[in-house]
Amino acid sequence: MRCWYSDQADNFLVQLQKDRFHVNWKQVTGKEAYPQYNSLKPRFIQEWQKLCDFLIREGIGAPELTQCEVTYVNHIELGKGWKSYSELDKVLAILSPIRGQALLVDPEYYGVQAGYIIPGKKGRLRIEGKPAIRRRDGQEIFQLTLTARGKPSSNELSNVLEWLDLGHEWIVKGFTEFTRPEMHKVWGRTI
Amino acid sequence: MTAIAEPVTEQWGEVVSLANLGACHKDIIIELFKKENLPQNWDGYGSPPPSRQIINMAVSTVSKLELDTDSRAYVVPLEEGGVEIEWSKDRKELHLSFFADGAIEYLKKQDGRVIGEGPLSSDYQLHSLMAWLD
Numbered sequence: 001m002r003c004w005y006s007d008q009a010d011n012f013l014v015q016l017q018k019d020r021f022h023v024n025w026k027q028v029t030g031k032e033a034y035p036q037y038n039s040l041k042p043r044f045i046q047e048w049q050k051l052c053d054f055l056i057r058e059g060i061g062a063p064e065l066t067q068c069e070v071t072y073v074n075h076i077e078l079g080k081g082w083k084s085y086s087e088l089d090k091v092l093a094i095l096s097p098i099r100g101q102a103l104l105v106d107p108e109y110y111g112v113q114a115g116y117i118i119p120g121k122k123g124r125l126r127i128e129g130k131p132a133i134r135r136r137d138g139q140e141i142f143q144l145t146l147t148a149r150g151k152p153s154s155n156e157l158s159n160v161l162e163w164l165d166l167g168h169e170w171i172v173k174g175f176t177e178f179t180r181p182e183m184h185k186v187w188g189r190t191i
Numbered sequence: 192m193t194a195i196a197e198p199v200t201e202q203w204g205e206v207v208s209l210a211n212l213g214a215c216h217k218d219i220i221i222e223l224f225k226k227e228n229l230p231q232n233w234d235g236y237g238s239p240p241p242s243r244q245i246i247n248m249a250v251s252t253v254s255k256l257e258l259d260t261d262s263r264a265y266v267v268p269l270e271e272g273g274v275e276i277e278w279s280k281d282r283k284e285l286h287l288s289f290f291a292d293g294a295i296e297y298l299k300k301q302d303g304r305v306i307g308e309g310p311l312s313s314d315y316q317l318h319s320l321m322a323w324l325d
Contacts, residue, residue, distance in 0.1 A: 026205065075206075108213045131209035136228070138221040143206055 014047050021063070023047050030136060037168050044164070045157070065155050067123075070167035071147045072175070078140040081186040085110040085131070091142065092129065093180050114178075118170055122163070123150015125170045127178060144178075146171045207250055215258035219276060222266035223249050226274050234270060241274040242291065249274055249289045255314060256321055278324055285324045287311065299323065 005014040011032060015022040023044045025035055052062055082090045085107045089095035092112065112129040125148045132143045148167030152159040176184070209217055229240035241249075253276065265277045272291035277284065284300040297320055299307040311317060 109209050111210050132206040133220050134206050138224040
């Protein structure tokens with residue numbers, strides 16, 4: 001069973017199931033400003049503590065953590081700095097130019113998958129990129145999802161937050177390295 | 192009156208993946224999403240836009256098709272919250288209608304005359320219809 005609790009604007013979503021607890025923020029109309037990790041963290045702490053308090057109060061016991069996860073889903077819009085999948089190397093720093101070859105000149109679509117170990121047995125960063133269409137406006141995008149996953153050193157909230165900070169750091173720095181600086185300017189990214 | 196499609200959208204339904212799909216699929220899916228975003232009473236007769244569930248069924252059905260790069264499709268909303276995809280090639284036309292109650296029906300035309308119609312009941316039938324159009 002999976003329960004979703006969303007706020008009125010549908011931007012915040014708490015997902016609760018037997019083996020998962022998620023706090024999500026998502027853009028719905030396209031006009032909402034991204035709230036940044038540091039302002040989302042208090043929301044996570046509040047919801048997590050609410051859950052833990054409830055479980056303890058009901059005699060169920062505090063949750064035993066097996067993994068933590070931070071995920072960023074980025075919508076890279078076609079037409080803003082790149083025009084087709086043959087130009088995806090303008091977006092992704094890991095790609096070499098794929099233009100000007102004899103046969104495989106202009107791919108209809110292009111996807112990428114990569115995984116990186118976070119040293120010290122802290123976990124992994126996974127990156128997945130794939131073409132998609134955004135529902136709310138029919139915009140074609142390249143959806144680049146970065147997921148950091150690993151086990152905190154204990155169930156204590158301080159250790160959980162420490163791990164989430166590490167996951168966040170790997171995602172932000174990973175995104176910076178995975179994508180081209182020229183595109184960061186197009187997106188107005190300042191890191 | 193059999194729905195053969197499963198939702199293909201991601202967890203929160205924000206995007207549809209285009210992995211393994213071509214430009215023809217993309218054009219149809221974009222048009223389907225535009226129909227989902229139609230206003231209430233878009234036809235002046237009180238019709239609602241197609242629901243998310245109906246659009247998902249249509250997207251899922253289209254995603255199963257091997258479409259020619261030169262195939263051209265038109266997507267039109269139907270009254271009472273349905274949506275229809277129409278293909279035409281030479282003298283043939285194929286219409287797939289997704290109704291608000293979840294039913295999917297096909298209609299075949301040749302030289303402007305209806306030569307077959309009925310509920311869509313299987314993927315095999317779907318592929319046979321597309322093969323006929325070719």
